[in-house]
Amino acid sequence: MHRISALPTDQVQAYRDGASDGYGNPPERAISNGQGNPCRHCLTYIPEGHEMLVLAHRPFPGTQPFAETGPIYLCAEPCKRYEDAAELPEALTSSPNYLIKGYGPDDRIVYGTGVIASQSQLHDAAQTIFAREDVAYIHIRSALNNCYHARIDRA
Numbered sequence: 001m002h003r004i005s006a007l008p009t010d011q012v013q014a015y016r017d018g019a020s021d022g023y024g025n026p027p028e029r030a031i032s033n034g035q036g037n038p039c040r041h042c043l044t045y046i047p048e049g050h051e052m053l054v055l056a057h058r059p060f061p062g063t064q065p066f067a068e069t070g071p072i073y074l075c076a077e078p079c080k081r082y083e084d085a086a087e088l089p090e091a092l093t094s095s096p097n098y099l100i101k102g103y104g105p106d107d108r109i110v111y112g113t114g115v116i117a118s119q120s121q122l123h124d125a126a127q128t129i130f131a132r133e134d135v136a137y138i139h140i141r142s143a144l145n146n147c148y149h150a151r152i153d154r155a
């Protein structure tokens with residue numbers, strides 16, 4: 001099987017402490033409207049009125065042509081990291097569909113793996129992608145906005 005992984009706590013804390021984002025800018029601060037602002041650390045929606053960080057995140061170890069960088073939200077206050085598990089976190093239950101695609105050990109897209117999966121078929125689709133041995137991990141992204149949500153790792 002496999003598990004869904006949120007951003008590591010040390011990385012999130014660094015952003016809270018003002019570390020530069022994927023484009024070298026300090027994270028912006030804004031107030032959550034309570035909808036559509038999922039935190040990539042606790043993988044729940046940031047409650048309305050709560051402060052959040054808005055920043056460009058590169059969910060890859062280094063820069064290279066395939067290291068897509070894009071916008072994410074994080075709770076500005078400390079939150080509990082989603083524990084790697086198989087069940088879908090709250091942040092992945094609001095949209096009917098998600099874009100998932102496999103990446104190789106070189107952090108580049110494994111072509112032919114990308115698919116729009118419905119929420120209920122997310123795990124089956126991930127299993128199909130992991131059947132390919134050249135896939136190291138999978139990204140879950142917004143099907144409409146391409147924003148990075150979380151990663152799926154082999155268990």
Ligand SMILES: [Zn+2]
Nearest residue numbers: 039042075079
């Ligand atoms: Zn959070």
